[in-house]
Amino acid sequence: MFSNFDFDVIQRSWVYLFTTGLKFTLILTFSAMLGGIILGTLLAMMRLSSNKPLSFIATTYVNLIRSIPLVLVIFWFYFLVPFIGAWIIGASEPIQVGAFQSALITFILFEAAYYCEIMRSGIQSIPRGQVFAGYAIGMNYWQMMGNVVLPQAFRNMTPILLTQTIVLFQDVSLVYVLGSVPDFVTSASKIAQRDGRLVEMYLFVAVVYFVLSFGLSTLVKRFQKKIAIIR
Amino acid sequence: MHYNWNWGIFWEMSPDGIPYIDTLLAGLKWTLATAACAWIMALILGTIFGTLRTTTKPWVVRIANGYVELFRNIPLLVQMFLWYFVMPELLPGALGDWIKSLPDASFVTATLALGFFTSSRVAVQVTTGIQALPRGQRMAGAALGLTPVQTYRYVLLPMAFRIIIPALTNEFAAIIKNSSVALTIGLVELTAATYSMREFTFQTFEALTGATIIYLIISVIALFMARLLEKVTAVPGYITGGSTSAGGH
Numbered sequence: 001m002f003s004n005f006d007f008d009v010i011q012r013s014w015v016y017l018f019t020t021g022l023k024f025t026l027i028l029t030f031s032a033m034l035g036g037i038i039l040g041t042l043l044a045m046m047r048l049s050s051n052k053p054l055s056f057i058a059t060t061y062v063n064l065i066r067s068i069p070l071v072l073v074i075f076w077f078y079f080l081v082p083f084i085g086a087w088i089i090g091a092s093e094p095i096q097v098g099a100f101q102s103a104l105i106t107f108i109l110f111e112a113a114y115y116c117e118i119m120r121s122g123i124q125s126i127p128r129g130q131v132f133a134g135y136a137i138g139m140n141y142w143q144m145m146g147n148v149v150l151p152q153a154f155r156n157m158t159p160i161l162l163t164q165t166i167v168l169f170q171d172v173s174l175v176y177v178l179g180s181v182p183d184f185v186t187s188a189s190k191i192a193q194r195d196g197r198l199v200e201m202y203l204f205v206a207v208v209y210f211v212l213s214f215g216l217s218t219l220v221k222r223f224q225k226k227i228a229i230i231r
Numbered sequence: 232m233h234y235n236w237n238w239g240i241f242w243e244m245s246p247d248g249i250p251y252i253d254t255l256l257a258g259l260k261w262t263l264a265t266a267a268c269a270w271i272m273a274l275i276l277g278t279i280f281g282t283l284r285t286t287t288k289p290w291v292v293r294i295a296n297g298y299v300e301l302f303r304n305i306p307l308l309v310q311m312f313l314w315y316f317v318m319p320e321l322l323p324g325a326l327g328d329w330i331k332s333l334p335d336a337s338f339v340t341a342t343l344a345l346g347f348f349t350s351s352r353v354a355v356q357v358t359t360g361i362q363a364l365p366r367g368q369r370m371a372g373a374a375l376g377l378t379p380v381q382t383y384r385y386v387l388l389p390m391a392f393r394i395i396i397p398a399l400t401n402e403f404a405a406i407i408k409n410s411s412v413a414l415t416i417g418l419v420e421l422t423a424a425t426y427s428m429r430e431f432t433f434q435t436f437e438a439l440t441g442a443t444i445i446y447l448i449i450s451v452i453a454l455f456m457a458r459l460l461e462k463v464t465a466v467p468g469y470i471t472g473g474s475t476s477a478g479g480h
Contacts, residue, residue: 067447068446070411072411072439072446075426076443173306177414206313209304213303
């Protein structure tokens, strides 16, 4: 079946692909996860806040982002970020934004909507009495959230946050649509097209993604069992 | 800042000889067609493999688990490439050539990729639904003299489906959004139509806004129908929050 295939192309390029493309994908995943969880937590706090305009803004943002496809969001921010940047620094022309920064902003803003929903149910899983207890001993909102509610919400939601991060890791492959971002899939497809070895290269990409995602999700499952015993 | 807004662009003629708004609507048709066909496929395959995961034969469970893990752990984009570029080469020569020469090859392969991808997620939900039922229901089926297949068909699956309806409607919303990935293999669905409108007119933000509004309308309609369906099918006494609060797309 594989008689007329040439897997040599992988042997020639795997070091390059791992040290540039995959490294880019992993760094982007990790940075977007950090930014997304922070922004998502803030959004969740806004959604649950008793301040109506604040909660309306967060709810609208999250529902809007969640109802349009990631590919469209990638296009939106790819074209919008240079304009917003120019607006912030007061330039008259759209500014140049690097591929990494543009992709990072996109994924933070997109994934924050999903992390927000996870953190919202995390915060809601904490009994209300703890909030009242925090206020009763004289804490203000930020002390109560930071010391009482959020640490527990994070612990309860860690497995789901990590599972969402695996989804994010797979989503990062979609920056391929921009063509100019050197992530794993884009780099691999450039080599595949240069050498005319699409079949071998895409099989290789699939295997690498499978091994990484499956390995990570197995770790998450094991971790989930571990913290389930502590609780 | 220089950006010339021109909302009238939607009614101007595209190179295809139709107004740009019709370009977007033609894209919408492909989006809905892909999502609908893939959804039928995902429901059938997902039900089969999700059910197999709850059977008592270890090797059957292992095969079904393998199926789910295979399609869940490879990004949809890469799966599209596998079906579009790789699959025709691995098939026997004549069959591969026939697939490549199909007039709507990208539609067929996008549907296959999206169907298999979503079926693994449906399978997980079906398994969850079946496992949410009390063990006694399976035993009661056996006690009545039903075969295992009959127990699943008449006792377990009808209840399981009613429990997982909210989770399934989430998956249905996701499949419409995920069909946009098909633009990478050349299917001119809504997002691709938007991008081509942008390339011809340079009215980037009008095109993107148009597509966003269309996606929003679809998702509001889908949400409304989902609520209705959930109300009709809810099982009294069961909490069916589904996975509405969880992540995923």
